[in-house]
Amino acid sequence: xxxxxxxxxxxxxxxxxxxxxxxxxxxxxxxxxxxxxxxxxxxxxxxxxxxxxxxxxxxxxxxxxxxxxxxxxxxxxxxxxxxxxxxxxxxxxxxxxxxxxxxxxxxxxxxxxxxxxxxxxxxxxxxxxxxxxxxxxxxxxxxxxxxxxxxxxxxxxxxxxxxxxxxxxxxxxxxxxxxxxxxxxxxxxxxxxxxxxxxxxxxxxxxxxxxxxxxxxxxxxxxxxxxxxxxxxxxxxxxxxxxxxxxxxxxxxxxxxxxxxxxxxxxxxxxxxxxxxxxxxxxxxxxxxxxxxxxxxxxxxxxxxxxxxxxxxxxxx
Numbered sequence: 334x335x336x337x338x339x340x341x342x343x344x345x346x347x348x349x350x351x352x353x354x355x356x357x358x359x360x361x362x363x364x365x366x367x368x369x370x371x372x373x374x375x376x377x378x379x380x381x382x383x384x385x386x387x388x389x390x391x392x393x394x395x396x397x398x399x400x401x402x403x404x405x406x407x408x409x410x411x412x413x414x415x416x417x418x419x420x421x422x423x424x425x426x427x428x429x430x431x432x433x434x435x436x437x438x439x440x441x442x443x444x445x446x447x448x449x450x451x452x453x454x455x456x457x458x459x460x461x462x463x464x465x466x467x468x469x470x471x472x473x474x475x476x477x478x479x480x481x482x483x484x485x486x487x488x489x490x491x492x493x494x495x496x497x498x499x500x501x502x503x504x505x506x507x508x509x510x511x512x513x514x515x516x517x518x519x520x521x522x523x524x525x526x527x528x529x530x531x532x533x534x535x536x537x538x539x540x541x542x543x544x545x546x547x548x549x550x551x552x553x554x555x556x557x558x559x560x561x562x563x564x565x566x567x568x569x570x571x572x573x574x575x576x577x578x579x580x581x582x583x584x585x586x587x588x589x590x591x592x593x594x595x596x597x598x599x600x601x602x603x604x605x606x607x608x609x610x611x612x613x614x615x616x617x618x619x620x621x622x623x624x625x626x627x628x629x630x631x632x633x634x635x636x637x638x639x640x641x642x643x644x645x646x647x648x649x650x
Contacts, residue, residue, distance in 0.1 A: 354439040355382040356389050357449030361434075362418055363490040366460040366556030367426055368515035374421040374454075375490030376434060378405075381446065385410035386439055393424060394433040400424050402437070420489050428458035460556030461535070461543045466510045467646040468542075468557070470518070471534040472496075473503040478531035480523040481548075488515045497523065507630045507646045516557040522548050538643040573619070575633070579648035584621040584633070586645070589614045596636040597621065600644075601629070623649050 356378055363375035374393060380386040387410040393400045405419045424432060436450040437443070444450055472483060479500035484492040485508050493516075498504050510516055520533050533545040535555065545553045573586040599608040599621070607626070612619060621633060632644040 351383055352445040353382050353384045354386075354442040355380075355444055355446040356386060356436050356439050357381050357446075358434060358436060358452045359416065359449075361452060361454045362486075363420075364486070364488060364515060364517045364556065365454065365456060365554055366515070366517065367428060367456060367458040368460075368488050368558075370427075371423045371425050372432075372456055373423040373489050374432065374434065375418055376421065376452070377416060377418050378436075379416045380411040380413055380439075381449075382439060383413055384440060385412050386415075388441065389419075389439050390437040391421065392435040392437055393421060394435065395424060395426070396431055397433075400432075418490070420491075426456045428456070430456045432456060457556075460515065460558045463510075463537045463542065463557055463559045465538050465643055466512050466559045467537075467644075468508050468510065469536040470506045470508060471503075471536060472498045472506065472520075473532045473534075478522075481520055481531065481533075482523050483518070483520045483533070485510075486517045486519060490517075507632065509646055510557070510559050512559050514559050516559075518555045518557060520545055520548065520553050522551045573617075573635075573642070573645065575645050575647050579650040580623050581650060582622070582624045584623050584647055586619040586621065587617055589617045589619055595619070598634040599623075599626070600632045600634070607631075623647075 359377040359379055361374070362377050364372050366372075376391070378389065378391075387407050389405045389407075390402060391405060392402045401422050401424070403421050405421075407417070411417050426432070432454045434452045434454075439445075470483070472481070479498060479502070482495070482497045484495040486492050494506075494508055496504070496506060518535060520531075522531075531546065531548055533553075534541050535543040535557075543555050545555065547553070573588045575584055575586055577585070594611050594613050597608075597610055597612050598606050600606050612621065626649045628650050630646065630648055632646055634644050635642045
């Protein structure tokens, strides 16, 4: 009889222990670097309550003072254990500012479990300046590193391109970004992977501009910023624009500002030259034959007798 009474007592106690309205911050997915004087926070939030989460109030604090309170309303409620990534109002920041995020309520009810309700992030101003809007990612890992996953994220923290590399493998990927914009390249160790001799390089105009040699806390983030004029150098007056994107049978170039014959080389994603020849510029225009190229990413190099232009990335469909 005493055992039965104890069981009856425990049943409601266990039911009470499961919160109905409870959210938890799992991580910060926004940019960690200053972007034109501000950042737009993006959080990874999980609904831990039994009730579907249709709204969640989150306060953003900067350096110990409240900056804003945002009522995140979900068009479709998040069920228990579902994870979402809401984007919050931008916050003016400078190097070293500390942002704190506090969950206040779920569905207009005070969050019932305090664990996981707060997160602190330090913002830096160490983004790598790029001389062009096209970067080449040289992704490599030794036998004791990987597998790894990577992503290129825009100013809101949303992924615009992702990929993965198996342990001991290498890959080269070209990514075309917008001009005068902020991005963050992220590389993470995949679940069950090992940290060892990881090596990831970010190249711009044929030069290594940033290198990741270790994954502290299983992840590395690199802030990137593209210039307003695609970073044209003073000694390099030629900066053609390629279209259409993607190309099919022909790739057109405008803005060459030169006449005569140029040497052209089309390379694949591994840097292997597929076609080498000469072509003629008519004023500021030129057409490259892309027939026969398999769908994918390519680089075009053009040379005049006095100058080698930065590589031009293009895509064939």
